[in-house]
Amino acid sequence: MGLYQVTIAITLGIYLILTMGLNIITGYTGQVSLGHAAFFGAGAYASAILSVRYGLPFWGALPLAVVATALMGAVLGTVSTRLREDSLAITTIGVNFVVVSVFKYSSFFGGALGIGNIRYPSLFGRVLTKPEYLLVVAACVALGMWFDRRLVKSWLGLALRAVGQDEAAAQSLGVDSPRFKIIAFIIGTAYAGAAGSLYAHFMTFISPQDFGFPVSISIISMAVFGGLGTLRGAILGSCALGLAPEVFRPLVDYRNLMYGALLLLMMRFQPQGLIGDGSPLWERLRSLIAGGSTTSRVGEGGARHESRR
Amino acid sequence: MFWQQLANGVTMGGIYALITLGLTMVYGVLRILHISHAGVFALGAYAGVVALSLSGNLVVITLIAMAVCGLVGMLMQRWVYRPLMGSSRIVPLIASIGMFILMEDLFRLAAGPYVLPLPAEVPFGLDQITTSFVTGNQLIVLSGAVGLLILTWLVINHTRLGLAWKATEQDFETAASCGINVDQAVAMNFLLGSAIAGAAGVLVGFYYNSVSPTMGSVPAYKAMAIAVLGGLGNVWGTVVASVLLGVTEAFLVTSPVGLLLPRDSIAFVALILVLLFRPYGLFGRR
Numbered sequence: 401m402g403l404y405q406v407t408i409a410i411t412l413g414i415y416l417i418l419t420m421g422l423n424i425i426t427g428y429t430g431q432v433s434l435g436h437a438a439f440f441g442a443g444a445y446a447s448a449i450l451s452v453r454y455g456l457p458f459w460g461a462l463p464l465a466v467v468a469t470a471l472m473g474a475v476l477g478t479v480s481t482r483l484r485e486d487s488l489a490i491t492t493i494g495v496n497f498v499v500v501s502v503f504k505y506s507s508f509f510g511g512a513l514g515i516g517n518i519r520y521p522s523l524f525g526r527v528l529t530k531p532e533y534l535l536v537v538a539a540c541v542a543l544g545m546w547f548d549r550r551l552v553k554s555w556l557g558l559a560l561r562a563v564g565q566d567e568a569a570a571q572s573l574g575v576d577s578p579r580f581k582i583i584a585f586i587i588g589t590a591y592a593g594a595a596g597s598l599y600a601h602f603m604t605f606i607s608p609q610d611f612g613f614p615v616s617i618s619i620i621s622m623a624v625f626g627g628l629g630t631l632r633g634a635i636l637g638s639c640a641l642g643l644a645p646e647v648f649r650p651l652v653d654y655r656n657l658m659y660g661a662l663l664l665l666m667m668r669f670q671p672q673g674l675i676g677d678g679s680p681l682w683e684r685l686r687s688l689i690a691g692g693s694t695t696s697r698v699g700e701g702g703a704r705h706e707s708r709r
Numbered sequence: 710m711f712w713q714q715l716a717n718g719v720t721m722g723g724i725y726a727l728i729t730l731g732l733t734m735v736y737g738v739l740r741i742l743h744i745s746h747a748g749v750f751a752l753g754a755y756a757g758v759v760a761l762s763l764s765g766n767l768v769v770i771t772l773i774a775m776a777v778c779g780l781v782g783m784l785m786q787r788w789v790y791r792p793l794m795g796s797s798r799i800v801p802l803i804a805s806i807g808m809f810i811l812m813e814d815l816f817r818l819a820a821g822p823y824v825l826p827l828p829a830e831v832p833f834g835l836d837q838i839t840t841s842f843v844t845g846n847q848l849i850v851l852s853g854a855v856g857l858l859i860l861t862w863l864v865i866n867h868t869r870l871g872l873a874w875k876a877t878e879q880d881f882e883t884a885a886s887c888g889i890n891v892d893q894a895v896a897m898n899f900l901l902g903s904a905i906a907g908a909a910g911v912l913v914g915f916y917y918n919s920v921s922p923t924m925g926s927v928p929a930y931k932a933m934a935i936a937v938l939g940g941l942g943n944v945w946g947t948v949v950a951s952v953l954l955g956v957t958e959a960f961l962v963t964s965p966v967g968l969l970l971p972r973d974s975i976a977f978v979a980l981i982l983v984l985l986f987r988p989y990g991l992f993g994r995r
Contacts, residue, residue, distance in 0.1 A: 432799050434806075479981075482988045485798055486742055486941060490933045491984060494977030497930070501974040613930070617806060624803055657814040663807025668789060671800045 406530045408646060410602055413537035414595045415638040419622045420544050420631065421591025426620070427629035428557065429584035430564030431480055432489040435496035436619045439589040441611030443469040443596025445503060448515045448606055458521030458601050465597040466590050473589025477582035496613045503608035514607025518600050537598055544591060548631050551587070560584050564629070621663055627676020636675055712842035714959045720847045722955025723854030724916070726948045727909035729932045729939070730861060731782070731902025737942035738878050738898050740798075741790055744805040747929030748812030749785075749903045753778045753910025754920040755816060758825050767829040767915060771853070774911045775904040782903020783896050791895075809929060817922035824921045827914035850912050857905055858948060865944065870897055878942070927973050934980040940993025950991055954979065 401409070422436045447465035450456040456464070476495060480488050503509045521528050521536065528536070551557040562570035563577045563584075571577050600606050622641045627633030641662075645655060672679040728750055735743045756774040764770060789808060793801045831849060865871040873894040876884040885891045914920040935954055939946030954976055962972050970978065983991060 426799070430797075430799075432802065479985065483984060484988070486736075486740070487937050487984060487988070487990075489742060489799075489802060490930075490937045491981060493930050494934055494980050497974050497977045498981065501971050505971065617810070620803065628799070654814070654818075656810055657818070660807045660809070660811030660814060664789070664804050664811055665807075667800050667804035667807065668792065671793070671796050 401531070403530055406534050408643070410530070410534050410537050410598075412639055412642045413534070413541045414599050414602070415619070415622060415642045416541055416635060417544050417591050417595040417598070418619050419634040419638040420548055421588040421595070422619050422623050423588075423629065423631070423634045424548070424551070424560070424591070425584050425588035427623060427634075428552075428564050429560045429581060430567070431581055431584060432485065433492045433585075433588075433616075434489055434620060435492035435494070435499075435613075435616050436588075436592055437611045437613065437615035438492075438496040438499040439469050439473060439592035440596045440599070440615065440619075441499060441503060441606075441608070442472050442589075443593030444600040444606050444611065445509055445515070445596070446593070447597035448518045448600045449509075451518055451601070452515060458519065458597075461601075462594065462597040466593040469593025469596065470586045470590040473585040473592075474582060476589070477585030480585065481578035481581050493613065493616075496611075496616050500608050500612050503611070509608075512608065514605060514610075515600075516605040518604045518606070520604060521601055533602060537602075540594055540598060544594070545631065552631075556580075556583065618659070621659060624673055625662065625666060627673030627679060627682070630673075630676055633673050633676050637673070714963065715956065716843045716847055718956030718959030719952060720850050720916070720955070721958065722952030723851050724909055724913055725928075725932065725935055725955055726951035727854050727857060727905055727912070728928050729935045729947050729951055730858070730944065731906045732932050733936045733939065733942055733944055733947045734861075734874075734898055734902045736936065737944070738874055738895055739790065739794075741801045742798075742805065742933065743790075744802070744929055744933065745785065745809040745812060746782075746903070746906055747925035747932060748809045749778050749782055750906040750910045750913075750928055751816060751920075751922070751925035752781060752812065753907030754827065754914035754924060755820060755910075756907065757827055757829070757911035757914055758820075758920050761827070761829065765828075765830040767831050767849070767911075770829055771908050771911045774907040776907075778907025778910070779900040779904035782899040782906075785903075786896060786899040791892075809925070813922055813925060820922065822922060824919045826918050827911070827920050828918060829911075829915050846916055850916050853908065853912050857908055861901070861905065861944070864901065870894065874898055931973065931976045934976040938976075938980055938983055938990050940990035943990070943992050946990060946992030 418436060418440055421439075422433060425431050425433050425436075443465045446468040447458075447461040450461040450464055451458065476492070479491070483491060503514075504512050509515070521533065523532075551560075559570070559575050559580050560583070562573070562575050563580050567577050599610075603610075618641065622637035623634055624637070625633075625641055626635065626637030644658070645652065648655075648658075651658065666673065670679060672682075675682040675685070728747070731749075732743055732746045735741060735746070753774040756777040757770045760770040760773040763773070785808065789804055790801055793804060831845075865874065873884070873889045873891075876887065876889055877891050877894050881891060884894075910924075913924065935950050936947060938954070939948070939950035957979070958972055958975050961970065961975055987993070
């Protein structure tokens with residue numbers, strides 16, 4: 401693998417962590433967040449400031465950035481319990497805009513110039529090479545996936561999905577939905593914090609526009625493209641849309657056009673995403689894998705499907 | 710100075726109200742967050758630029774832009790939103806965001822990335838009436854806004870169509886069973902809301918004498934914030950929230966706060982602060 405491929409793989413890993421986090425908030429728990437990039441940024445800035453100003457090594461800055469971002473997520477989660485669905489979507493857009501302008505206009509965060517000279521992580525007194533850093537990112541991705549699988553199989557995951565599918569019904573069965581919404585935001589934004597920290601130490605330079613609203617749109621596009629509410633959808637979506645700009649280099653001028661058309665057509669004709677639960681492609685794949693013995697089980701609720709993977 | 714700021718603020722408020730009005734009307738009836746409404750707004754401005762070759766008259770090009778936008782809005786409803794009515798809320802929302810990104814890029818590809826002027830002629834030389842604190846152009850934008858707001862008020866409160874919207878808003882099925890043509894009512898709702906956004910596009914293009922592909926970017930989300938502030942679906946709350954925001958922005962930008970807070974994030978800060986205490990917006994109920 402050349403350095404170019406390694407760089408792309410690291411970027412894809414970061415996208416995947418972001419998408420997995422958003423999938424927990426929006427996919428499982430049904431809380432539409434259009435400001436995920438704000439938490440990506442929070443993680444990146446926390447990690448960068450800890451590293452540049454307080455001399456913390458990457459290994460200390462990463463967990464602290466995750467904690468700081470999750471705290472921010474807890475605040476948004478608490479606010480979200482007071483809002484109805486549609487106001488929440490708009491508020492998260494607002495959070496994204498406000499967070500970016502705080503980064504941009506406050507000298508503590510380096511202003512419009514951003515923060516540079518973020519140290520590349522080192523281990524045993526030696527700076528990691530790029531392929532080694534890829535291993536670090538891969539380990540984080542694996543940890544994120546493992547946690548996601550555990551979550552889906554757990555009671556907590558079941559409660560999150562119950563809130564996502566029908567909040568009123570869940571509540572009538574005794575599910576304390578505000579609590580689970582907050583938990584979903586904490587977990588999802590913790591993922592974003594980790595992604596931000598990995599991004600900051602990889603780029604070694606960050607600026608406010610790296611975390612603007614268009615980035616939030618990209619993340620939600622990735623989650624939706626593959627199939628919202630499924631891990632496989634998050635993986636496919638982040639890899640496919642993350643690679644698209646590299647593969648279609650000549651089309652770079654039409655990138656937004658493609659993004660917009662993709663989102664519109666996907667939602668219009670196949671809202672379940674490419675391989676989400678109940679999408680034609682996934683149903684066909686499933687019956688292929690099962691040798692055509694299982695009949696389609698659309699709409700039976702995701703939890704059982706998920707646990708088989 | 711104070712009066713000038715006030716005039717600037719009220720003018721911006723009028724423009725915000727025009728953009729947000731269609732949004733809140735659509736939300737009232739369909740409960741859809743129609744982000745691509747801002748794309749319709751930019752389309753209005755471009756329609757105005759194209760219409761300049763037919764007539765220089767501001768009133769004429771505004772009417773042309775309104776017709777184009779009304780039609781496009783109706784098509785959006787027919788082709789995108791209507792088939793998605795049964796799905797979860799996030800589906801039409803993301804479709805709408807996709808459509809908005811698509812529209813912005815189409816404008817860029819069709820008309821180029823640069824700023825185009827919109828030098829419309831004002832009938833009767835109304836733009837010459839400039840006093841110490843209000844410019845003629847501000848007066849024109851304001852009177853256009855007030856005129857369209859009154860028109861909307863009349864349609865909502867004094868026509869059968871407005872009644873049909875209110876019934877549809879309350880309950881789709883019941884309205885339909887009472888003999889209301891729900892489909893047509895919804896289509897008309899999009900038609901009127903989009904036409905007003907188109908008029909706003911021309912007025913903004915004329916006021917700043919600039920039309921660009923990204924002119925809808927900030928209004929897209931700011932108008933959403935205003936709609937939520939005013940209480941989603943509440944038309945008068947929307948107008949009041951628009952004017953309040955326009956005036957607040959005009960005064961805050963020139964104050965020390967303006968150094969910390971860029972103009973375009975004031976709306977969102979206000980939104981977050983208000984929602985903390987009034988989850989349904991300033992004038993929302995339920």
